[in-house]
Amino acid sequence: MKRLQLQRWSSSVLSPRARTGGRLQQHLYYNLRRQSTVSPAPQAENEPLFEEQSLNSSTHIPQSSHFKYLLPSPPVEAARESAKLAALHARLYLPSRLPLETLARSLVDASADSNPNFNNEALATLGNDLLSHYTSEHLVCTYPRLPLTVIFAAMYAYVGPKSLAAMAKEWGVEMAAVPGGEVDPGLLQFKRVLPGTDVNAGPVTGTERPNEHRKSWRKSMTSRVVYDNEYGDPVGVSGESATPESQNTQGVTAEHANATFVRAVMGAIYLHAGRPAAKRFFEQHFLSRHLNISDLFNFSQPARDLSRLCARENFEPPVAKIISETGRKSRHPVFVVGIFSGQDKLGEGAGASLLEARSRAAVAALKGWYLYSPLNVRVPSSMEEEGAAPWKPVHVDLGEVIV
């Protein structure tokens, strides 16, 4: 498989300065606000319209010593002079092909600068797609039997906004009090919400789900795959299109801004350094974090689930047997109960009553089933590497039991 020459492609699309006629245009528009990396997607299609678009979208800036104070976010030239930004670039071991200007742009939230040529919205959208793609393929291939609710929870744990905000903090990213053109570009720039604002006040509207006004109707698990986002949360379509305006007035939370920054860094690495570097960055920073997936299960009736599972897999029906016990008549009895299917012991648990021990044993048996992980797992995106071995199909399971 031939690798896409991303660097060449992205440089021609991303930076108007890197073009051949750049010097002339610079001379013509020298007092315009310019970006060295422009959002790639819309311009890639209508290449000839590019110059007019950049001309129209850029705003006239008076060339005075105070012009910095008029800008909503730091000018592009300031990125080279920021010690914070250079230190952050080196601290993350970012590839040298990723310029400081792009890193500075990924630090500007849409609430600080609404101009899409200068904020990180486009980079964050790309980074979010990459992150959810890599995480979901890792989870589905490594644990093929995980129930969908647990996959949603694990996705949230790996690339959810809480984890990403924690990562930005561990990367040493500091936040600017108020965004502005004179601020150091190494600080995360976003408009803060006013204290006392209820962040998740109203229900999400504008989802594509039919009958969304019926609050009491059941939402099936499979419909969540179609209508909801990667964490199983409802996503508002009309709400998203309205967000830039509402964000400009209200601002965003620090957690949201930090998560957007981390996603934007991922998107920027993909654009400037290519797919292998993005994948390596993902494995080193996201996948290396610790998550105990067996803690994400919450069973309501484990014994019933286990008997349904055994019926589906044509095992003998599960039988709970006491393995050992102590102090049955005392204040602190302990029972050790095993769940057997024929001769095979499926699980074992200890509890202070027979029922508790039995349900713990059933949970252990169910976790043993759901947490099955094949050896030498390969993910589909590993085929993008050069010289990859031929693909062998991964284990695909029937899925969770339906009760």
Added chain:
Amino acid sequence: MPVQGIRAVTTARNGVGAFILPCKRLDFHYCDWAGSSRGMVAFLKNTLPSFAKANPQIEIRVSPRPHKHPVIKGHYINGREKAVCVRNLEPEQIFQKANLLKEASGEKLKRTKKPVTSINESVRGIWSPYHGDLKSV
């Protein structure tokens, strides 16, 4: 609902995968007049450029602090800071102090009693009194 997912947050393991240096900023304060800053001024003139070049991941600030002893302050990822007074020290000693701040984790100093600290589960498992041989009284 047969099984529900519980939302959690992954925990960082710095050094597993990527390593982020905990020291993010070093502030060097000196005084132009006082004699206790003589070593610090020599350090800033001669050693600091190479130190900064060797540690690009640390933001370095140099600022005068008149009529005070020279100080190096380290700012860390966990939000804490460490300050070392370097009055009357030679440039080599100041370099050692800067290295000490660079390599520190920013945590409070504490005594480690166990050889290994880990968030991974024990491979061998925890001893259980209800398993193994039954003891007859």
